[in-house]
Amino acid sequence: MRYDALIIGAGLSGLGAGIRLAQFGKRVAILEKHSVWGGLNSFYKLEGRLFDSGLHAFTNYVPRGERTRPLGKILRQLRIDHDALELGEQTWSAIRFADAELKFSNDFELLRSEIARVFPSETANFDRLVADLPDYDVLDGRRSGVWARAELTKYFREPLLVEMLMCPLCFYGSAHERDVEWEQFAILFRSLFLEGFARPAGGIRAVLDVLVKRFKAEGGEIKLRSGVRRIVIDGGEARGVELENGAVLEAEHVFSSAGRVETRRLCGAADEAADVGRLSFIEAIAVTERTPRESRFDGTAIFFNDSPRFEYARPDELVDARSGVICTPNNYATPRPLAEGMLRVTLLANYDRWTALGDEDYAREKARATELAFAAAARFAFDVRGREVFQDTFTPRTIERFTGHLGGAIYGSPRKSHDGSSGVERLSLIGTDQGLVGIVGALLSGITIANRREQQSTRTAP
């Protein structure tokens, strides 16, 4: 049996690409190793509770009718109604450092006024930065080689402001240690500050349901528990895939969301270990009877740092509790409030150290890292300690096991392939290592690369 297109991975980029290819009339199947779709942003059930594996904030939020921004574009391309996602907006979020705070919300004026309050001499510079911010066309993957820290230093005299702006942007999308590429900075700045945060009322599962339904309605096929063992290559061209169960599926074109190095390995190349991303994370989750508001916290996400410089690098220790993200899904204005309180804390973690632990040490270290995470939350947001009715923590090991991303690197390899090329003909990279991250970013990545492929296939000889 022969497909027009096979997609490796039923994460957001795979689903985005799949819907587009099916709309183009292609015979397409998505092959997913796991028993459930979603990839890095999936869901799981523990003791009767449904958890999102990734969701802090649905970034890039714009209201219905705003069509030129990424969210408007993807909804239009996928023909999904804005209302179907039931997005509730955040209350407010903040960047909190040891002795300064900047609040922001979906109203950009809040961040502007906060800059004016905390860094009065930088107000005009901040406006200049916003005016200069490239409106990056997602179809254009060119990179200038400029780094955000250096570029920001040209705008601001206050080093603290540079550090504060870097903090949320790195945590929400930099695959590089200590910095972020200027173009990626611009994309993230828009998606966090000029657009905003929201939460789908039904969590990520509801979003995935909408996407999967759309894909099937267009005639697409999803095969779960269908890990790809090998990409079949002949004459330098991908011809199909071999599944872990030995079945071989042929295709005109293969799209892979597995990651750059991961995909190279599926092609039989053993090199490129140096391109595996170094940044991984732990996430500690607490469920409480009390809501965060009852603990007098009505914010949404806190990006914290309490060392002089914001480091954003693989720690030597198991985790680095000096900076991180604290988030609660309760404080979004969704139509149906959550029944229980929930807190999520993300910290940078060292993949090698976590994978070197034996089972007993692993359990103990996980408990210790969780304590550090909740202590940070108590300092920068609210205290759940002693009040947890349920607790779960995942580590770089968990991330690698469930998503296949080497090194547990959520944002993938620092080496991106912005045009989706993989080095092998008829094989394209989509998702994380194509360069667009986050829920909306991954969807846009899949859509963009599928569109480009369709456009190329309508090119006829003159």
Add this chain to the structure above:
Amino acid sequence: MTNDEIVLAIKDIIATIAPDEELVHLKMDVRLREQIELDSMDFLDIVMELRKRYGVQVPEQDYMELATLAGCVKYLGPKLADKPLKLASRA
């Protein structure tokens, strides 16, 4: 299809792709992209719908011919001459 019907066909396709756009005032000779929010991604959808609804293939090098409604009529006229109009949008 007559020329008027081709205009209706294109407007109907745009209404499917971009249901929020106001289409009654579209001018014939002004680029569509200057009158409504249509980017290259949406353009691909116009081409896709032409193929799905009317079996008309528009190769990439001809996309420019579809920039205005007048261009659409000129380019698609011969290709759609013997095809009946199909309306799909909610409008």
